[in-house]
Amino acid sequence: MTATRILLRAIALALLFLPLAGAAAASCGDPATPIARIQGAGDHSPMAGQTVTVEAILSQDSRHQGGFQGFYLQQADHQTDSDPRTSEALFVYTRRSLGEIGDRLRITGTVKEFHGLTELVGIKAMTRCGREPVPAPIVLTLPWPQPPETLENMRVRFEQPLTVIDSHNLGRYGELTLARTDQVNATEYLEPGPSAQLATERQRLQRVVLDDGHRQQQPRPVPWPPGGLTADNTVRAGDRFGQLVGVLDFRFGDWRLQPQATPELLPANPRQPPPARPEQPHLRLVTLNLANYFNGDGDGQGFPTSRGANSQADYEHQHQRLLAALRAPNPDILALTELENDGYGAASSVADLAEALGPSWCVVTTPGADGQDEIRTALLYRSDRVQTSGHAKRLTSGLFRHRGRPPVTQVFRAKNGDTGVRITALHLKSKSCRGATGADQDQQDGQGCYNDRRVRAAEAIVHWLSELPAPDNLAGTLVTGDLNAYAREAPLEVFRSAGFTSMVHQLQPCDARTCPQYTYRYKGARGSLDYALASGSLQPRILTAATWLLNADEPRALAYDGPLDVTSALPWRSSDHNPVITDIRL
Structure with missing residues (x-):
C-alpha cells in the first residue's frame, strides 16, 4: 500500500469519529x-x-x-x-x-x-x-451572576430564597414572578427621566418566573401556594420561596424555573388587620378605589355593566366584599373612587352602598355636577359621628367642564365639634394609553400616558381650592384619592409646590429598597397611586397616615370576578388598590 493510500485511509477513519x-x-x-x-x-x-x-x-x-x-x-x-x-x-x-x-x-x-x-x-x-448521575445543579443568586442565556435548559439551584413580586398570571398560567427582594416602582423615589427608566429596566432583568411545568391555561388547582390557591390559602407579594431547584428555561419572553420538586413557601407578608384607631379624639378617613362598583339598574337587572360586574351574582359578591373592607377600619368618613356615576336616587350605586353600610351613613350629594364620565368620586360620612358644614362643591369648569371626573369637596366637623377639615376627593386620568395623542402620549420618562392631563388637572384643583372661602375654625384641607401618579411624578410636584404633603410618605418614606406603605402593584413593582395630601396647617393634626395592605399583594385570581369564584365575604382582594387610612385630630 502506497504512502498516499495509507494517508487517505487514515483520514477517512478519523472522519468517521468526528462529531459533525x-x-x-x-x-x-x-x-x-x-x-x-x-x-x-x-x-x-x-x-x-x-x-x-x-x-x-x-x-x-x-x-x-x-x-x-x-x-x-x-x-x-x-x-x-x-x-x-x-x-x-x-x-x-x-x-x-x-x-x-x-x-x-x-x-x-x-x-x-x-x-x-x-x-x-x-x-x-x-x-x-x-x-448515569444527573448533572449537579449550578448554584445561582439574583442578580444573575452570569447571563441566564449561558444556563438555558440546565439544572440550577437558587442559593437564597426569592421574593414574590407579581402574581398577575397565577390563576391563568400558574406563574409567579420572583426577585431577590421586593421591588419599588422607580418614580416612587426617583425623578422621572433616564435614571428612572434605567432603574426600571434593571429591575426587569433581575427576575425569574416560577412556573408550574405545564402549558395549559387556567390550571386547577392553581399550583401556588403549595396545596393550591384558595381564599384562605394564599400567596402574597412579599412572601418568599426557598429550595428552588429545577431547570432554567426561556418561554414567552421570560426566564423561568421549572421546579423539580415543590419549593418551600416562606410567608413574609401575612395578612394584617387595619391600623388601630388612636386614643385621642379624631376623625378617621378611609380612601379607597372601588375597582368599578356598578349595581346595574339597582333592581337586579342591567348586567353585564359597562365597567363592573357581569351579573347580579357577581355584583353581590363584589358588594359584600367591599362592605367587609370598608367596615373593618371603622371609618367616620369615606372618600371613594371608581363608583358608578348614576345619580343619587334610591337605585343608584352610592345609595345602595350607603344603605348597606348602615342607617347612620349619609352621602354628600352634588346633583347635576358629577360630570359625564361613567365613574365618579364620592364622599360618605357617619351622621352619628360627623356633621357637614356648608355645601359640597365640585370643580366643573376648565378641564373638568366636558371631561374628566370632577373632584368633590366638603367641610366636616366632629359631631358637636367646632373645628372643621375640608376633605377633597379626586380621581385623575389613568396611565392607560388608549386614545392618547400629542402631549398625552407616553414621553418615555416613566410617567406613562396622559401625564400632561394629570398635571393640568392638578394645577386646576390647586387653583380651585385656593379660591374657596375658608369657614371659621378650619384646621386645613386634605386632598385624597387616586392620582394615578407615583410619588416623584409631576402631578405630585404640583401639589407639593402648593404646600400639600403626602402624609403617608412623610411618616413612612420610600427608597429603592424600602417602601413599607403603598397602594398598588404594577408589573412587579409596588408604589402609591392613592394619597392623603395635607395642607401645611393640617399636617400637625395628622395622627395616622398609613395604607392597609389589603388588596394589591393578593393574587387577582381571588377577586370577586376572578377564575376561582370566591364567594365568601372576605375583605382581601376586594379591589386592586390598598386603602389609605388617615386619622385627623380635631
Missing part, C-alpha cells in the same frame, strides 16, 4: 455533537436547522399530561466544555416515551430555535445508553 452535524452515529459512546456547540455563545444556536446526534442525560421530564411535550437533556458533568459562555443542555421536543430521569440517551434530531428556546425536534432516532 448530521452524523447519526450508530452506537452509544460513539462521537456525538457536544450540546455546548449546539447552544453556542450567543442568543441563538449557530446550528439551527442542522441535524445532529447528541448523547447526554435526561435531567427533567416534561412529557406528563399538560406538560411541554418533551424533556431536558444535559451533558454529563465530566463531558462539559468548561466554557462559561455556553449552555450544556437543551430541550428535546418529542412524544416518544423512552427514557426517565437519570438515563443517558443518544438522540438524533434537528436543531430549532422556538421563540428563543433552543430545542431538538424532528427526532429520528433515540437510544437508551444506561444510567
Whole structure:
C-alpha cells in the first residue's frame, strides 16, 4: 500500500469519529455533537436547522399530561466544555416515551430555535445508553451572576430564597414572578427621566418566573401556594420561596424555573388587620378605589355593566366584599373612587352602598355636577359621628367642564365639634394609553400616558381650592384619592409646590429598597397611586397616615370576578388598590 493510500485511509477513519452535524452515529459512546456547540455563545444556536446526534442525560421530564411535550437533556458533568459562555443542555421536543430521569440517551434530531428556546425536534432516532448521575445543579443568586442565556435548559439551584413580586398570571398560567427582594416602582423615589427608566429596566432583568411545568391555561388547582390557591390559602407579594431547584428555561419572553420538586413557601407578608384607631379624639378617613362598583339598574337587572360586574351574582359578591373592607377600619368618613356615576336616587350605586353600610351613613350629594364620565368620586360620612358644614362643591369648569371626573369637596366637623377639615376627593386620568395623542402620549420618562392631563388637572384643583372661602375654625384641607401618579411624578410636584404633603410618605418614606406603605402593584413593582395630601396647617393634626395592605399583594385570581369564584365575604382582594387610612385630630 502506497504512502498516499495509507494517508487517505487514515483520514477517512478519523472522519468517521468526528462529531459533525448530521452524523447519526450508530452506537452509544460513539462521537456525538457536544450540546455546548449546539447552544453556542450567543442568543441563538449557530446550528439551527442542522441535524445532529447528541448523547447526554435526561435531567427533567416534561412529557406528563399538560406538560411541554418533551424533556431536558444535559451533558454529563465530566463531558462539559468548561466554557462559561455556553449552555450544556437543551430541550428535546418529542412524544416518544423512552427514557426517565437519570438515563443517558443518544438522540438524533434537528436543531430549532422556538421563540428563543433552543430545542431538538424532528427526532429520528433515540437510544437508551444506561444510567448515569444527573448533572449537579449550578448554584445561582439574583442578580444573575452570569447571563441566564449561558444556563438555558440546565439544572440550577437558587442559593437564597426569592421574593414574590407579581402574581398577575397565577390563576391563568400558574406563574409567579420572583426577585431577590421586593421591588419599588422607580418614580416612587426617583425623578422621572433616564435614571428612572434605567432603574426600571434593571429591575426587569433581575427576575425569574416560577412556573408550574405545564402549558395549559387556567390550571386547577392553581399550583401556588403549595396545596393550591384558595381564599384562605394564599400567596402574597412579599412572601418568599426557598429550595428552588429545577431547570432554567426561556418561554414567552421570560426566564423561568421549572421546579423539580415543590419549593418551600416562606410567608413574609401575612395578612394584617387595619391600623388601630388612636386614643385621642379624631376623625378617621378611609380612601379607597372601588375597582368599578356598578349595581346595574339597582333592581337586579342591567348586567353585564359597562365597567363592573357581569351579573347580579357577581355584583353581590363584589358588594359584600367591599362592605367587609370598608367596615373593618371603622371609618367616620369615606372618600371613594371608581363608583358608578348614576345619580343619587334610591337605585343608584352610592345609595345602595350607603344603605348597606348602615342607617347612620349619609352621602354628600352634588346633583347635576358629577360630570359625564361613567365613574365618579364620592364622599360618605357617619351622621352619628360627623356633621357637614356648608355645601359640597365640585370643580366643573376648565378641564373638568366636558371631561374628566370632577373632584368633590366638603367641610366636616366632629359631631358637636367646632373645628372643621375640608376633605377633597379626586380621581385623575389613568396611565392607560388608549386614545392618547400629542402631549398625552407616553414621553418615555416613566410617567406613562396622559401625564400632561394629570398635571393640568392638578394645577386646576390647586387653583380651585385656593379660591374657596375658608369657614371659621378650619384646621386645613386634605386632598385624597387616586392620582394615578407615583410619588416623584409631576402631578405630585404640583401639589407639593402648593404646600400639600403626602402624609403617608412623610411618616413612612420610600427608597429603592424600602417602601413599607403603598397602594398598588404594577408589573412587579409596588408604589402609591392613592394619597392623603395635607395642607401645611393640617399636617400637625395628622395622627395616622398609613395604607392597609389589603388588596394589591393578593393574587387577582381571588377577586370577586376572578377564575376561582370566591364567594365568601372576605375583605382581601376586594379591589386592586390598598386603602389609605388617615386619622385627623380635631
